[in-house]
Amino acid sequence: MRVRTAALSVAVAALLTKRIEARLRVTLFDRTSRSVVLTPAGTALLEHGRHALNAMTVAVQNTQRAAEDASLRFVIKPGGDANLLSAILAAYAERPGARRVDILFSGATDRTDHLRDGRADVGLLYAPFDDLGGLATETLHVEDRVAVLPENHRLAGRDSISLDDLSDEVFPRWPGVPGGGSGPEVADAGELTALVRIGRVVAVLPRSLVTPVPQGIVCIPVPDAGPSRMVIARRDDDQREHVTALIAAAVSRRRG
Numbered sequence: 001m002r003v004r005t006a007a008l009s010v011a012v013a014a015l016l017t018k019r020i021e022a023r024l025r026v027t028l029f030d031r032t033s034r035s036v037v038l039t040p041a042g043t044a045l046l047e048h049g050r051h052a053l054n055a056m057t058v059a060v061q062n063t064q065r066a067a068e069d070a071s072l073r074f075v076i077k078p079g080g081d082a083n084l085l086s087a088i089l090a091a092y093a094e095r096p097g098a099r100r101v102d103i104l105f106s107g108a109t110d111r112t113d114h115l116r117d118g119r120a121d122v123g124l125l126y127a128p129f130d131d132l133g134g135l136a137t138e139t140l141h142v143e144d145r146v147a148v149l150p151e152n153h154r155l156a157g158r159d160s161i162s163l164d165d166l167s168d169e170v171f172p173r174w175p176g177v178p179g180g181g182s183g184p185e186v187a188d189a190g191e192l193t194a195l196v197r198i199g200r201v202v203a204v205l206p207r208s209l210v211t212p213v214p215q216g217i218v219c220i221p222v223p224d225a226g227p228s229r230m231v232i233a234r235r236d237d238d239q240r241e242h243v244t245a246l247i248a249a250a251v252s253r254r255r256g
Helices: 002-024 040-067 085-093 111-116 189-197 241-252
Strands: 029-031 036-038 072-076 101-105 122-127 135-143 145-150 203-206 217-221 228-235
Touching (some): 036 040, 072 241, 085 101
Antiparallel strands (some): 145 203
């Protein structure tokens, strides 16, 4: 029975493929007695079809969420809220018709993906580190950046340092971030501080990401690194009332 079912599935798939090829007037597969390989046209259809299905999935999710009293999904990096999250949620809860807010924790670099593919409605991001293309943002907090060094580092006693002072140091690599350092890959602040503590890497980060300062670590201001901005973000095309209300609540609690 299993053999017959498998053969039937193959036959149905072949029939559907033939119909699609006839409709599009292209060949999707190069077929031989030993293999079936996608043609360039087939590869293009697969890629664009995947994007179309993803877009349809997001559209269905957003439609369902708009029609229901669904919770809002707020994505943050663990420890990456500069102690603003509680105040934001409290301010939003005071607004008429406020919905429940579910907190999603993501990795160091994929919060923008959560927003763009519909897994999250709003998120806290860091500029200039995160790619804000296609997102609407409001700045909540501006802060300096600091060098994260082991406490016995040659520069640990300075009041401030420059990027040039760190030119010979080993910086970590972050997953999904091109042009990173040459050191080991780290996924979060916990892994980073563990490597800094034993002298394997150093880093330059927004101050709030290393506050309070972990034991065995020192944080020295790096003025020429420029400021970091924490922003609350949503998709450009998302104008839903409850999302707007949550962002307005966040803006009401922002810091200079």
